[in-house]
Amino acid sequence: AQKVTQAQTEISVVEKEDVTLDCVYETRDTTYYLFWYKQPPSGELVFLIRRNSFDEQNEISGRYSWNFQKSTSSFNFTITASQVVDSAVYFCALSASGSARQLTFGSGTQLTVLP
Amino acid sequence: SAVISQKPSRDICQRGTSLTIQCQVDSQVTMMFWYRQQPGQSLTLIATANQGSEATYESGFVIDKFPISRPNLTFSTLTVSNMSPEDSSIYLCSVEDWNSGSSYNEQFFGPGTRLTVL
Numbered sequence: 610a611q612k613v614t615q616a617q618t619e620i621s622v623v624e625k626e627d628v629t630l631d632c633v634y635e636t637r638d639t640t641y642y643l644f645w646y647k648q649p650p651s652g653e654l655v656f657l658i659r660r661n662s663f664d665e666q667n668e669i670s671g672r673y674s675w676n677f678q679k680s681t682s683s684f685n686f687t688i689t690a691s692q693v694v695d696s697a698v699y700f701c702a703l704s705a706s707g708s709a710r711q712l713t714f715g716s717g718t719q720l721t722v723l724p
Numbered sequence: 725s726a727v728i729s730q731k732p733s734r735d736i737c738q739r740g741t742s743l744t745i746q747c748q749v750d751s752q753v754t755m756m757f758w759y760r761q762q763p764g765q766s767l768t769l770i771a772t773a774n775q776g777s778e779a780t781y782e783s784g785f786v787i788d789k790f791p792i793s794r795p796n797l798t799f800s801t802l803t804v805s806n807m808s809p810e811d812s813s814i815y816l817c818s819v820e821d822w823n824s825g826s827s828y829n830e831q832f833f834g835p836g837t838r839l840t841v842l
Contacts, residue, residue: 646833652814654767654833700766711757712831714766 611636613703613715621721622691630686630718632701638662643677643684644702644712654700660684691722726751726821728834736840737807744803745837747817752797755820757831758790762813770815773800807841814838 612635622628634643645657658668660677668675672689688695698719702712727750737743747756756773770790771779779792794800804811817834 644831651835652838653835654816654818656830656832659830711769711772712767714768716766 611638611641611703611705611713613701613713615699615701615715615718617718618716619719619721621723623723624693625690627687627689628691628720628722630688630699630701630720632684632686632715634682634684634701634703636703636705638705641703641705644704645675645684645686646700646702647697648700648717649697657686688720691720693722693724696720696722725830726753726819726832728817728819728832730815730817730834730837732837733835734838734840736842738842739808741807742803742805743807743839744801745815745817745839747800747802747834749798749819751821753819753821754797756794756800757818757820758792758800758802759816759818759833760813761816761836767816770802773802804839807839809841812839812841 614633617631620628641662643660647655647657658675665677665679674687676685684701698717700717701715704712729748731746735743758770758773759767760770761767769782770785771781771792773779773792773794775794775797781787789805791803802815814836816836818831820829820831
């Protein structure tokens with residue numbers, strides 16, 4: 610069975626601080642995919658990143674960066690120089706199939722960035 | 725990437741009634757899914773909506789409670805039947821579509837339907 614754990618329920622930071630959101634996953638599959646989604650207060654889910662199990666390279670996209678470590682089954686997400694607009698619930702998700710179907714979501718981390 | 729719309733965006737319903745939620749996609753997609761997000765909780769997959777055949781339900785969800793239709797490759801409906809306050813949730817439609825930015829199929833989500841059952 611698959612499982613995604615986001616131990617941080619809520620995080621609050623002051624604008625311009627860096628913040629890391631943790632994600633730990635469990636799966637028996639050798640091929641799997643990891644995702645991060647953002648859910649702002651408006652409710653829609655915004656796709657941020659996808660990573661497959663064979664690609665452990667870290668990725669940076671603007672102020673966002675992701676650290677994938679198979680040895681610890683973690684896929685952590687860092688926001689550098691946080692902004693108020695980053696306030697949202699962030700979900701980590703796992704799919705063990707060949708595409709993005711049947712996602713298993715973590716419980717989410719509520720990030721609040723204070724001005 | 726696909727653009728997804730849902731109707732209604734929100735509703736308040738009485739116990740014992742049923743509500744049908746519509747999901748419309750602006751392009752033909754093979755895979756469509758329905759998720760539920762209970763208040764303060766994560767997303768749980770209800771079922772995969774299959775075009776031309778019965779939906780595939782996840783453990784804990786049954787067709788009598790959540791009948792799903794998928795008449796074509798751009799449209800699906802989810803009905804929440806005989807509602808109780810425990811059904812108060814956000815219901816999200818999602819589709820699998822090609823993401824030209826990542827060169828992969830990705831799962832995109834609709835804006836959701838916020839349902840409150842009194």
